[in-house]
Amino acid sequence: MAEKAEIGVTGLAVMGRNLARNLARHGHRVAVHNRTEARTRSLVEEFGSEGDFLPAYSAQEFVDALERPRRLVVMVKAGGPTDAVIEEFAPLLEPGDMIVDGGNAHYLDTRRREKALRERGIHFVGTGISGGEEGALNGPSIMPGGSAESWEALGPLLTDIAAVAEGEPCCSHLGPDGAGHFVKMVHNGIEYSDMQLIAEAYDLLRSGLGKKPAEIAETFRKWNEGRLDSYLIEITTEVLAHTDADTGKPFVDIVLDQAEQKGTGRWTVQTALDLGIPVTGIAEATFARSLSGSAGLREATEGVLPGPERKALTGAEADGFADAIEEALFASKIVAYAQGFNMIQAGSAEYDWNIDLGAVARLWRGGCIIRARFLNRITEAYAEDPALPTLLTADYFRDALAGAQTGWRRVVAEAARLGIPAPGFSSALAYYDGLRAARLPAALIQGLRDYFGAHTYHRTDRSGTFHTLWGGDRTEVEP
Numbered sequence: 001m002a003e004k005a006e007i008g009v010t011g012l013a014v015m016g017r018n019l020a021r022n023l024a025r026h027g028h029r030v031a032v033h034n035r036t037e038a039r040t041r042s043l044v045e046e047f048g049s050e051g052d053f054l055p056a057y058s059a060q061e062f063v064d065a066l067e068r069p070r071r072l073v074v075m076v077k078a079g080g081p082t083d084a085v086i087e088e089f090a091p092l093l094e095p096g097d098m099i100v101d102g103g104n105a106h107y108l109d110t111r112r113r114e115k116a117l118r119e120r121g122i123h124f125v126g127t128g129i130s131g132g133e134e135g136a137l138n139g140p141s142i143m144p145g146g147s148a149e150s151w152e153a154l155g156p157l158l159t160d161i162a163a164v165a166e167g168e169p170c171c172s173h174l175g176p177d178g179a180g181h182f183v184k185m186v187h188n189g190i191e192y193s194d195m196q197l198i199a200e201a202y203d204l205l206r207s208g209l210g211k212k213p214a215e216i217a218e219t220f221r222k223w224n225e226g227r228l229d230s231y232l233i234e235i236t237t238e239v240l241a242h243t244d245a246d247t248g249k250p251f252v253d254i255v256l257d258q259a260e261q262k263g264t265g266r267w268t269v270q271t272a273l274d275l276g277i278p279v280t281g282i283a284e285a286t287f288a289r290s291l292s293g294s295a296g297l298r299e300a301t302e303g304v305l306p307g308p309e310r311k312a313l314t315g316a317e318a319d320g321f322a323d324a325i326e327e328a329l330f331a332s333k334i335v336a337y338a339q340g341f342n343m344i345q346a347g348s349a350e351y352d353w354n355i356d357l358g359a360v361a362r363l364w365r366g367g368c369i370i371r372a373r374f375l376n377r378i379t380e381a382y383a384e385d386p387a388l389p390t391l392l393t394a395d396y397f398r399d400a401l402a403g404a405q406t407g408w409r410r411v412v413a414e415a416a417r418l419g420i421p422a423p424g425f426s427s428a429l430a431y432y433d434g435l436r437a438a439r440l441p442a443a444l445i446q447g448l449r450d451y452f453g454a455h456t457y458h459r460t461d462r463s464g465t466f467h468t469l470w471g472g473d474r475t476e477v478e479p
């Protein structure tokens with residue numbers, strides 16, 4: 001009988017196909033399977049020479065092709081299709097076998113599936129995989145959850161195909177059940193925020209300084225040589241420099257200005273609300289996409305709502321404004337990451353995952369969409385103090401925020417004055433100032449809640465719970 005495969009991939013759309021090729025290119029014997037046979041055949045026909053593929057044309061054949069304990073990677077669309085694949089394969093598996101879900105699943109679905117399969121003796125390993133098509137083929141960032149036992153069997157294979165940053169593989173076990181998919185969800189939330197901030201910087205350079213897309217591409221190219229060095233800034237230069245072949249116009253001018261989403265940013269915000277963690281950068285980015293997509297609302301208001309005419313700054317007013325935008329971008333990005341890491345900390349505490357934030361920073365340094373030079377700084381910050389309450393107070397970031405502050409405030413004020421929406425920059429600054437404030441107006445909110453609903457309050461000068469008899473003689477009682 002033919003030698004069995006070390007691992008199998010089912011679901012051979014572009015991500016699954018590229019992941020299978022990546023495994024094969026690293027010398028692993030890979031069983032490949034797809035619901036429709038044609039994809040399996042074409043993978044083997046086109047790329048069979050890259051490594052050792054074992055095509056399977058039925059679920060049973062696929063399962064039989066795998067050595068035990070079986071390692072079966074599912075690369076199908078998150079949601080119903082994942083459940084359907086599990087239902088198809090689970091009855092064919094034996095205790096100790098592993099199903100790896102490499103899609104963008106909701107971590108609560110992953111927890112549910114992990115529990116149900118655990119009862120059948122099967123390991124379900126929710127695994128975040130980032131890096132798009134190219135990453136899947138040449139080295140993604142991999143965020144596995146699931147049992148420690150499954151990590152022992154899967155770790156060497158996943159680590160082998162992951163991206164490498166600073167000599168270290170961008171893959172480590174993040175914690176049990178949904179930990180991996182939770183971290184991937186927050187990764188995507190940060191991705192939303194990063195892109196929104198880049199878009200605001202572009203808008204300010206364009207409307208606020210009157211620069212053309214090709215010039216702005218150059219500005220980003222220059223920024224990418226400094227502390228903002230990242231994959232998203234790099235591809236921003238490509239997209240902005242691109243000309244539409246049909247019209248000869250800048251590509252960015254012929255694309256409909258309505259951002260879409262598959263939903264991971266929305267899940268991040270929904271989850272953050274439940275956890276009580278202010279991820280304002282991600283929330284603003286997600287809502288900015290919703291606003292852009294509210295075509296009817298925008299049509300009904302454009303030209304109706306009064307405000308400043310879009311007019312570029314000139315002369316002394318324009319001096320140093322581009323540098324200030326770079327500062328606003330960097331500072332707001334720091335805030336967004338700080339919020340995202342706090343959310344992972346809160347999720348980890350809520351579900352007892354024991355996630356190592358330093359490990360998260362390390363595996364985001366390469367392969368993933370938000371890979372960036374400054375993740376080295378985050379790695380260092382958590383290496384120095386794993387219990388850091390917020391990244392903002394780590395030396396490097398505190399100093400960077402101090403240095404960027406004047407420019408950041410200038411940009412937020414100027415955006416408001418010019419009527420250029422900058423929800424990412426301004427909400428990041430409001431968060432920063434909120435944390436800095438010795439007193440917040442929340443005291444007044446507590447007073448109002450006590451007034452209309454007897455919701456009680458705490459005092460600054462002594463412990464206890466208090467209520468003022470607002471409708472009576474206004475004496476204070478301890479209910």
Ligand code: 6PG
Nearest residue numbers: 130131132188261262263264369
């Ligand atoms: C990645 C990406 C990937 C995908 C996002 C896009 O890490 O490789 O995040 O998962 O591009 O899901 O999400 P939206 O369609 O919601 O923008």
